[in-house]
Amino acid sequence: MSQLATTAISVLDLAPIRQGGSAAETFDNSVALAKRVEQLGYTRYWLAEHHNIAGIASAATAVLIGHIAGHTSTLRVGSGGIMLPNHPPLVIAEQFGTLETLYPGRIDLGLGRAPGSDGATMQAMRRNAQAGVDDFPQLLNELRSYLADPDPQQRVKAVPGQGTHVPIWLLGSSGYSAQLAAKLGLPFAFAAQFAPGYLFEALRLYRDNFRPSEHLATPYAMVGLPVMAAENDAMAHYLATTAQQKFLNLIRGKPTQSQPPVEQLDWSPVEQSQVSQFLGAAIIGGPDTVKSELEAFQERTGADELMINSDFYDHNDRMRSYEIVADITR
DSSP: OOGGGGSEEEEEEOOBOBTTOOHHHHHHHHHHHHHHHHHHTOOEEEEOOOOSOTTBOOSSHHHHHHHHHHTOSSOEEEEEEEEGGGSOHHHHHHHHHHHHHHSTTOEEEEEEOSOSSOHHHHHHTTOOTTSOSTTHHHHHHHHHHHHSOOOTTOSOOOTTTTTOOOOEEEEESSHHHHHHHHHHTOOEEEETTTOGGGHHHHHHHHHHHOOOOSSOSSOOEEEEEEEEEOSSHHHHHHHTHHHHHHHHHHHTTOOOSBOOOOSSOOOOHHHHHHHHHHTTTOEEESHHHHHHHHHHHHHHHOOSEEEEEOOOSSHHHHHHHHHHHHHHTO
8 A cells, every 4th residue: 555545635715716707606616616526535725824816705704614514524624824924813713713712613713824915015004114024933832822721911812812822734835834833832834835945944944943731742745736637648748738827927027817828938048948847846747657656746745634725727637636646545
C-alpha cells in the first residue's frame, strides 16, 4: 500500500466566479462540491479570504464557512485562511466561536498574515498600510486567549468564543509562519498551490524546530497544491489552461473571472515562465499520471495531509477531478 492511501486528503475551494457566471452560482457550486467530497471521504473543506478580486467570491469567509457547514454533516470546514492583520482578534474569535457553537467539532481556523488585497482595498478596510505584519505574534496570542478557557482577570471575553478551543492552524508560503507554528506547537499548512518555491525549506524549519504543546505532540504539516485531473492527460492539460489564464492575467495586472479553457495560450516566454513558477507544484493529468505524481509528491514532502485545489471553468469538470483523486488515493 502506498503512503498516499493513509494520507488525509482535503479540499481548498477558492470560490471561483466564472466568466458569464455569478457569485450566487459559485455558492451553489461550492455547496454541491462540499456535499460530494463529504461522500467521497475528504477530511476538510477550506475557504480563503480575498478582497476586491473579480474571480473570487469568498470575501466574507466566515459567512461562507457557515453556509457550507450547514449543508454538510461530517466534513470539517474552515479557513485557508483568515488574514489575521485585517481584523480585530476579538471579532475573529466571536465569528469562529459562533461557528464552533453551531457546528461543534467541525470548524478549523487557519490564519495567514498577508493582506489578501491591494493597498487601496486595505485602506477601504480601514487597515493601516504602514502597520506591516510584525505584530502578528501578538495578534495571534490575543486571539488564542479569546478562544481559550477564560482567565478570572480577563476583562474582555469573546461571547461566544471563550472556551470553544477552535483548532488554529498557521498558514504560510515562507519560513516565518513555519517557525512560529513550530514554536507554538501548532499545525502548519504550506501554500504550494500558488507559491511552491520555499516548500521544502519551510517544512524543514517547521519539523526541526517543533516544540510539543497541548495541541500537538508531534509536528503536523499540510501542503496545498493544484491538482487538475481528467479522463486522460490531454484533456487535463486542456482544462488546466483555465488556471494558467488566471495567473497570466494576475501577472499582467488584470485579474479576471475564471476563463474557459483554450487550445493555445497567447503568452511570452517570460510570462510562461512566471506562470510555471506559480503552478510549480501542479499535478495535471489522467488518473494514472495523477496517481503516480501525487504518490511522488507525498513521498518527497512527507506531508501528513494534502489539500487539493482543482481550478476548472466548468463545475462538472471540477467535481470530476475530485472524484478521480478520491478514486486513486483510496
